[in-house]
Amino acid sequence: MELSSSISVDCVVFGYDEERLNVLLVERTLSDPPSSDFTSDWTLTGNHVYQDETIEAAASRVLFDLTGLTEIYLEQFKTFAHPERLLKPKDQLWMKSIGLDPTRRVVTVGFFALLATQQANLKWMGREVKWTPVKAVGDLAFDHNQILDAALIALRSKMKHEPIGFELLPEKFTLTQLQNVYEQIFDAQFDKRNFRKKINRMKYVIPLNEKQVGVPHKPAQLYMFSREVYEKTRRELFDFII
């Protein structure tokens, strides 16, 4: 039989806080009726797509409602549609409680978003919202662990070949911060001098006439990323690969 389904978007919102990579989670509690069986747990941030809305608009709406920001790096990475993705008893219970038909198949389109954590001012439909270090995420509701895993794979893969690390930093950043972003996300350590040599070749990482102030050590040069220069100077690489 042909499939009729609801469509939702889930945004895996990654935030970097100068220490590690975090992901935004919102609490899921059973409010109506409040149930003692239902211990609260955590979900990614998602919502249904409205009738006349594109999925990109739905994802932006979720992000805006959540953070108050509009210019967020956002990218569709994968769609999740397994027939049994929402059939765990707790998920069923929760769907009933908010008035959704629990037998209805829900297809969700996964997006990931990148931002510097301090940019965001968090709220979500009155529910609790928190940043959680990606490495400390426990069992999530629905199939959200799977979605998060896929988002991480997509993030790493994109990050290897395109300059999106900057999206996780404030507009002005130091090279040490930039290096830390890559070290955290790839669980790797790079040599400072070699890293900087490489960055030096990237004409789109532009030194500013500005240094850190108020740090209790030699203040670092600040840089910014220019997507414009990147688009002009980018050259195609083939790695395909050893």
Added chain:
Amino acid sequence: MELSSSISVDCVVFGYDEERLNVLLVERTLSDPPSSDFTSDWTLTGNHVYQDETIEAAASRVLFDLTGLTEIYLEQFKTFAHPERLLKPKDQLWMKSIGLDPTRRVVTVGFFALLATQQANLKWMGREVKWTPVKAVGDLAFDHNQILDAALIALRSKMKHEPIGFELLPEKFTLTQLQNVYEQIFDAQFDKRNFRKKINRMKYVIPLNEKQVGVPHKPAQLYMFSREVYEKTRRELFDFII
């Protein structure tokens, strides 16, 4: 209002025929009622997802029905859900003619598949099926030009960083064939000696004890690709990038 929709998959089936990159198209005619207004045109190969079917299974089913093959390289690349993606008059007419509700939003998950054209034995629900050179594809039905464009972008991007060019060749291939695959898909020319030097470093491209036979020139060494060796010897690269 919340969205209720049908889910379909569309497979962008790429085939390489030792000359260029082709894509499989099927003819769309209005059979019931046959209409003289409705000039036939071409679509990608897709179908609805059934109630208890995963989208991956639906895509494999489409490919199997189309080619009789089961072990095809297949990858989900993007989901298309624009509210107006099927509202062109011709698309509406066609949906009515096959008994679909034309006001219903249809969300389609795009997959691309790779094969060597000679492997496939084509048929599709009695409709005409043809290989078309990607560069010669005209206006397609629905939003299928958009889907094809996105598939090409995804293919090129993946191909730059992972060894999937082999999927477009027969199991045993020559280095010249391999080079042609990349030249065609990237619209570029590579130096033969440098290309071969690079391939030489890839331990997963394995020379066989076998040569071409019956060619009217020096017969070429045949090679095969070993995914197993690839997985073992692959090393992570960071290009992120000038």
Added chain:
DNA sequence: TACCTAAGTGTTATTATTACACTAAGCAGT
């Protein structure tokens, strides 16, 4: 003034990239 912290910098050996042109092997036609 001494100490702490992170910033910033250069050299050398190895490896990869680029640009470039001739010889070898098989087949077809005479």
Added chain:
DNA sequence: ACTGCTTAGTGTAATAATAACACTTAGGTA
């Protein structure tokens, strides 16, 4: 058997990128 046609296959030298490695500098704090 010889000639010609076609594609396969190969090496070198100059330049650029990578990898491994340790000390000095600038500011703040006590």
